[in-house]
Amino acid sequence: MLAAPVAVATAAALLTAVPPASAAGPVRIHDIQGAGHVSPLERATVSAVPGVVTALTGNGFWMQDPRPDRDDATSEGVFVYTRTRPSAVVGDSVRVDGRVSEFRPGGARSAGLTRTEIDAAATVVDAHGTPLPAPAVLGPGGRRAPASVVKDGRGDVEKGGRFDPRRNGLDFYESLEGMRVRIQDAVAAGPSRYGELPVLPANGAGAGTRTARGGVLLRDGDPNPERVILDDALAPLPGMNVGDRLPGAGDGVLDYGYGDFKLLLTATPRRADGGLPREATRPARPGELAVATAGLDGLDPDSPPERFRALADDIVRGLRSPDLVAVSGLRDNSGEADDGTVAADQTVAELITAISEAGGPGYDWRSVNPRDNADGGERGTNGRVGFLFRTDRGLAFVDRPSPAEPMADGPPPGGPDPAVTPVRAVRRDGAAGLTLSPGRIAPGDAAWGASRKPLAGEVTWQGRRIIVIAAQWFGQAGEDQPLFGRFQPPSRPSEWRRDAQAKVVAGFVRSIRNIDGDAGVIVAGDLNGGEFSAPVRTLAKEGGLADLPAGLKPSERYTAVSDGNSQLLDHILLSPSLKRRHEFDVVHRNAEFADRAGDRDPAVVRIGLSGR
Structure with a gap:
């Protein structure tokens, strides 16, 4: 240019x-x-x-x-x-x-x-003053995008091959590049984010499988090319949640940028509120152990107070103060500053205070500080996974070795560095236990290069020993090729990384169950893949675990919304001894909303363990 x-x-x-x-x-x-x-x-x-x-x-x-x-x-x-x-x-x-x-x-x-x-x-x-050409109308009654196929060819589409706008979504939008395009009575399939808004024309008529709350579900083999991404490059867009509507006609020009076709509206549309509520789950009953996931999306002490309050509200009102929360996305005390800080006790203390101010119980925290800039993410932030837990309902965290200062997350004086010391499963009193609690799973394995290391913790629930693993696997962004890019099908090297990580975690779970086949094991967190992804299937099959969200109705099976695709990225998996009596719930509070505390919806499982 x-x-x-x-x-x-x-x-x-x-x-x-x-x-x-x-x-x-x-x-x-x-x-x-x-x-x-x-x-x-x-x-x-x-x-x-x-x-x-x-x-x-x-x-x-x-x-x-x-x-x-x-x-x-x-x-x-x-x-x-x-x-x-x-x-x-x-x-x-x-x-x-x-x-x-x-x-x-x-x-x-x-x-x-x-x-x-x-x-x-x-x-x-x-x-001057020439009438504008009539816009091409998207959706029923106009130009309809292919229902499920982005591109049925292989290789670099810019070097030739079949060009078929009737069958291929990539070719369909290319045939409209630069033209005036109209969306009529659009409905938001995702929230407003970074100046963009994914919508479905004609109130979603003819769209793929819809979620129970108005989105459209990403399915294996159906990435929903009927989605249209609106962009605010030419006119401001209103803040929108899933299910909000844009009544009437919205006209713009179709452009391409950074991996996707985008409709640049030339006038700000009118928003009609869809009234989407934030969900809340039910409280755990006596005898039920409640374990949840929570993505904190880069929380640090410099985060606005309202973010701490919103996340605390998710835990207290949305999740009803579960016994244990597998946390991901927590930054160190200095946030974005690359100053050698690795401790996160100030961040945790602010969150625990916010939970208390929201009416929740007292929570404690366990994690392991990473080595500086060794766990990927933005330099200096030192993100990590960890456990928030309460002890007033029967749960106790087993500390091994007993740390001198539990909240500081550091090694005991003169002890080994827990950031690089692998945790192992051992036999204790006839059952499986851990050498370290909390301890990192195979932190030196190449699968965890430049990414968060999974954390294992040993807890007891009303006297019964349970091993809990918090995970945040390698993300989908960065090295993956875009869905609407020139290389088809797009390469997904991040999935190879996650598959290697799944094998490591599955191997650790097997080592626990080899000691005690009836051991209670929970894996929870951000696995960055759906129920049909190879890494999640690998973990479930090789670890002998049940992936709980896979058992939900498809319309409920999502924890994130990306470019208008509702998809499952966060999971809780249980060993057979814990799966016998459980209730699982994804609590939709963040992913569908423009004013969100984080990008992901939390999930919770309540496990009935009384009388065992």
């Missing part, structure tokens, strides 16, 4: 640059776009390309041909890159001279698609 302006092409140059079918007349936008992901005229110089200006941005404008061809596979819109604020305005009828290019947001090494552009050398305004 930063290339110098080029001269207007001569007629002779156009005859060599334009395919024979177009040589007899002027080049139009559909000739530039072509039926594919890369322009057939890439790098060609074109002149007097006609169009009507449909939207403006700081360094260019979109224009659309008011005289479309009859081929839905070729877009009639294109972005014109002017480098500076364009002089043309919306409604101007223009002719553009320039060079056809393909701009790749994120840089040349990005796995995202390119956006077809004209790098303008000159723009001639022929008329």
Whole structure:
């Protein structure tokens, strides 16, 4: 996009640059776009390309041909890159001279698609106030996206292959790139986040499997290409929760950036509240052990007080003050400062105080401090997993060795460094116990390189010994290729990392059950994969565990919403001796809301252990 302006092409140059079918007349936008992901005229110089200006941005404008061809596979819109604020305005009828290019947001090494552009050398305004071309309507009664398929081909889609907008979602949106597009009566499939809002046209008519609360469920083999991502690049968007609606028509231009097609609305739509409530589970009954998950999403002492209050509210009112909470996403005392701090006792103390102020019971904390910058994530933050627990209902944490200062999370004076000392299962009094409690599982294993190490703790519930494991597996972002990218099917190397992590945890669980086949084992936390993902299945099968959310109805089986896809990322798994009498609940309080305490919904299991 930063290339110098080029001269207007001569007629002779156009005859060599334009395919024979177009040589007899002027080049139009559909000739530039072509039926594919890369322009057939890439790098060609074109002149007097006609169009009507449909939207403006700081360094260019979109224009659309008011005289479309009859081929839905070729877009009639294109972005014109002017480098500076364009002089043309919306409604101007223009002719553009320039060079056809393909701009790749994120840089040349990005796995995202390119956006077809004209790098303008000159723009001639022929008329003002021209009526805008009619928008293409998405959804029933208009252009309908494929129901489940993003791309049925393989390899780099920009290097050829079948282009079929009727079957492939990737090709469908490419055929509308740069055009005016309308969504009618849209419903939010996810909350507003970072200036974007995922919606379903026509109140979700014809969409995939809906959640019980109005979202759309990510399923194995169905990533829901009917979702439309709205972006606030041209006009502000209202804050929205799942199920909120945008009544009437919303018009914009379809753009591509950073791994997805996005509809840039040209006017702020009106929001209609869908009235989505925050859920709360029931309290545990006497004799029921309640164990929960909670993602704190980077909590540290510099987090706003309202975040501490909201997270405390999740624990006290949403989860009804469970006996033990497997926590992930907790930062050290200095937050983002890369100053060598690894302790997190100040962060924990603020959270425990907030829980008490919310009316909850007294909680205690166990974890192991990581070595500085050894566990991945943003440098200096030293995120970790840990256990919050209460002791007034029958639960006790077994400390091994007994720490000098439990809240400091550090090694006892003169003792080994628990950050690198692996915990092992051993026989104690005829049952399985741990050498360290809390202790990290295989912290030196390559599977945990630059990621959070899982933590095992030994607890007793009304005298019965139970091993609890808190986990936060390698995330899905970063090295994974985008769903709507140029490489299909997209590579998911993070899943290979998680599969290796699953094998390590499963091996540790087996070592416990080899000592005591009736041992009570709980694995809880952020596993970053759904019930159909290979790593979660590996843990369940090789560890002999039951994945509890897999037993929920599909419409309830989600803990996160990503780009409008409701998906299951957080899990609680039980050994057979604990599964016999349990009740599991995902408590939807965060993932569907714009004003959220964290990105994930907590989950809780209540295990009936009285009389055993």
